Amino acid sequence: MRAQLDKRLLIPTLILTLLVGVASLALGVTLVNDAQAEFSFSTTEEGATVECSLDGGAHEPCTSPHALSDLATGEHVLNVRFSWGVAPPPPTCDGVQTSPTDDLSQLATQHGANTTFCLDPGATYTVTENIRVSNGDRWVSGDLEDANAAEPLVTTNDIADSVDPTLTQDGSADTIFDATGTSGAHFEGIRVTNAQHSDRCEPNCGRAIKPGDDTTAVDVTLEENENNGIGGASPTRYTVLDSRINRNGNENSGRDGGKVSAAGIKFTHGTELIVRNTVFHDNYWTGVWCDIQCGNFEITDSTLTANGKSGIHYEISEGGATITRNTIQNNGDLPSANQHVGVLVVSSRNAEIFDNELGGNVDYGFRAIEDNRQPVTGAIDFRDNRMNGDRLAGCTLAGVSCTNNAP
Numbered sequence: 001m002r003a004q005l006d007k008r009l010l011i012p013t014l015i016l017t018l019l020v021g022v023a024s025l026a027l028g029v030t031l032v033n034d035a036q037a038e039f040s041f042s043t044t045e046e047g048a049t050v051e052c053s054l055d056g057g058a059h060e061p062c063t064s065p066h067a068l069s070d071l072a073t074g075e076h077v078l079n080v081r082f083s084w085g086v087a088p089p090p091p092t093c094d095g096v097q098t099s100p101t102d103d104l105s106q107l108a109t110q111h112g113a114n115t116t117f118c119l120d121p122g123a124t125y126t127v128t129e130n131i132r133v134s135n136g137d138r139w140v141s142g143d144l145e146d147a148n149a150a151e152p153l154v155t156t157n158d159i160a161d162s163v164d165p166t167l168t169q170d171g172s173a174d175t176i177f178d179a180t181g182t183s184g185a186h187f188e189g190i191r192v193t194n195a196q197h198s199d200r201c202e203p204n205c206g207r208a209i210k211p212g213d214d215t216t217a218v219d220v221t222l223e224e225n226e227n228n229g230i231g232g233a234s235p236t237r238y239t240v241l242d243s244r245i246n247r248n249g250n251e252n253s254g255r256d257g258g259k260v261s262a263a264g265i266k267f268t269h270g271t272e273l274i275v276r277n278t279v280f281h282d283n284y285w286t287g288v289w290c291d292i293q294c295g296n297f298e299i300t301d302s303t304l305t306a307n308g309k310s311g312i313h314y315e316i317s318e319g320g321a322t323i324t325r326n327t328i329q330n331n332g333d334l335p336s337a338n339q340h341v342g343v344l345v346v347s348s349r350n351a352e353i354f355d356n357e358l359g360g361n362v363d364y365g366f367r368a369i370e371d372n373r374q375p376v377t378g379a380i381d382f383r384d385n386r387m388n389g390d391r392l393a394g395c396t397l398a399g400v401s402c403t404n405n406a407p
Contacts, residue, residue, distance in 0.1 A: 040065045043082050053079040093118030093142040098125075104154070105129040108137070118142040119190055122150035133179040133212070141189030151191040151221055174198060174205030176225075180232065182212035189219050197226035197253045203261035204232075206253050211235040217243055222264075227253040229264045229283075233292075236271040240278050249284030254308070254336075263289040264307070271295040271319075280304045280311070285337065287311045295319040303327045308334030310344040311361070314351055318375045321351035329388075332362035342366060342390060345380055347373040349399075353382045358390045365390025368400045 042064060043050075052062035059081055068078070095116025098107065100123040107117065114136035119125065121143045131154075133139070143149040154176055174196050179185040187209060197206025204210075206227025209217065213236040221244045222229030229245040230238070249262025262285035267273045272295045279302065280287035287304040290297040294317045304311030304326060311331040314321050323343060332340025340362035343353055346369045358365035365387050370377040378399025382392070386406045395402035 037068045037071065038065050039068070039078060039080075049083045051081045051083075053081070092145045093140055095138065095140075097142070099123075100125050103127075104131050108132055108134070113137065114184075116140065119152035119154070121146070121152055124153045124155065127154060127156055127176060130175045130178045133177055133182055133185045135182045136184040137179075137182070138186040138188070139177065139190060140187070144189050149189075151189060153191045153193065155192070155194045156196055174201055175207045175210045177209045179212035179215055180210050183214050185212055185215045187215075187217045187220050191221040191223070192229075193222075193224045195225040195227065197250065199252070202253060203227065203266075206249075207231045208248075211238045213237060215239070217241070219243060221246075223247050226250050227261055228266050231261065231263070231266040232268075234269045235267070237274075238267060238270065238272070239274045240265065241276050243278045245278060245280050245283070245287075247282045247284075249308075251284070251336075254285045254334075260285065262308075263287065263313075265289065266291060267294045267297075268292040269294070273297050273299075275299040275302055277301045278303075281306050283307045284334070285309045286313045287331070289313040289315070290317055290321065291315045293317050293319065297321040297323075299323050299326060301325045304342075305330050306333065307331045309337035309339055310341045312342070313344045313346070314348050315344075315346040316348060316373055316375070318349040321348070321353070323351065323353040324355045327357045328361070328365070329358060330360040339363070339367065343382075345369065345377065345394070347371055347375060347377055349375050349377065349379045351380045353380070354384045356385045357388070358385060359388025361390050363391070364393045366392050366394075366402070368394030368397055370394075370397055 050062055051059035052066055053059045054068065055076055093116065095118045096111060097118050098120065100120060104125055104127055108131050113134040116138040119139065119141055121141055141149065141152055176192050176195050177187065192208035195206050195208050206225055208222040208225045209230045210232040211230060215235060216239045218241045223246045225248045227249055229248045230240065245264035248264050254260060254262040264280040264283040264287045266289040268291045273290055275288060286309050287307040288299055296319050297314065299312060309332060311328040312323060328342040331342050342358045342361035342365040344367055345351060353366065366382050368377055368380055377397055380400045382402045384404050392402050394400055
């Protein structure tokens with residue numbers, strides 16, 4: 001009798017050899033003189049499943065003792081397989097399985113459009129070049145079905161903050177995922193941090209994700225990027241769901257005499273920005289900034305707290321904004337900011353702002369401003385909000401209505 005490990009199945013296997021009607025005897029082999037035999041076997045593991053296979057045949061459930069009959073003359077092998085664990089499940093992410101040792105930038109280049117890249121849950125991927133996303137690419141956690149699985153982390157090298165950090169030869173490491181010029185990119189279940197900002201590339205660097213058309217982010221964490229969690233100009237549509245976008249931006253990407261950009265999200269010259277059930281806190285300048293004809297803007301069921309200038313900033317736009325069922329509190333604590341507001345509307349039109357929970361915003365819960373840029377501020381409806389002590393400003397401007405707000 002001898003024991004063997006079946007490596008493919010990772011379960012113990014016992015192999016018993018029997019000789020029938022032959023004259024020689026070998027170690028571990030039992031000689032019998034008839035065509036019948038009976039084997040007994042056991043395991044100490046409770047609930048174990050036992051399967052038997054004779055002479056290489058298919059494994060079938062069996063019990064001990066196990067009787068054999070009608071055996072032909074010669075050697076016979078009985079394989080007894082015990083299993084009490086659960087075989088490793090197949091990957092829940094159907095796509096290119098990646099490793100933290102992979103160069104994600106090269107991997108993205110090697111594969112064509114519409115590729116799903118599966119990132120190991122809990123692993124850290126360090127990138128030194130922008131990851132150039134292709135049409136329809138999906139960058140997702142390898143285990144989206146397990147709500148408790150740790151997010152895979154995609155980050156740059158730990159470069160110290162400076163005005164002009166050391167970048168790679170093509171000026172990259174400044175944006176982690178660059179989907180500029182693409183359509184249909186999708187990000188889910190991942191964490192992206194530490195995109196590097198520089199005066200020579202602002203405001204187009206220091207971003208975790210630079211979106212293309214019809215880009216979607218679901219259940220992502222974008223934090224501690226030196227400019228934006230998400231930022232870019234001219235994407236037709238960007239959707240953010242169930243995510244966390246925190247602590248993005250710094251003094252250099254904020255108001256330092258250069259172009260102001262620092263925000264959790266800054267979206268310009270687009271068609272549509274949809275944000276739902278997402279948390280924005282402690283972003284250096286603004287939580288969400290919809291700027292310069294950003295198109296249809298909707299933010300609902302989200303929380304915006306402790307952002308330096310404002311929680312939400314709607315500026316130089318008229319495509320329409322719906323801001324509802326959000327918690328917008330304790331924003332505006334950055335001394336160098338020129339406004340300290342929960343919801344800020346500047347030179348914009350066509351906004352409905354209702355059923356939000358405000359409070360603790362430094363100067364105002366809501367402020368509308370007309371500063372002689374186009375479009376002229378108007379068609380702004382701020383109603384049915386709970387102010388919790390916050391003040392209002394700009395409600396006397398033509399076209400601005402502030403009604404039925406609980407103090």
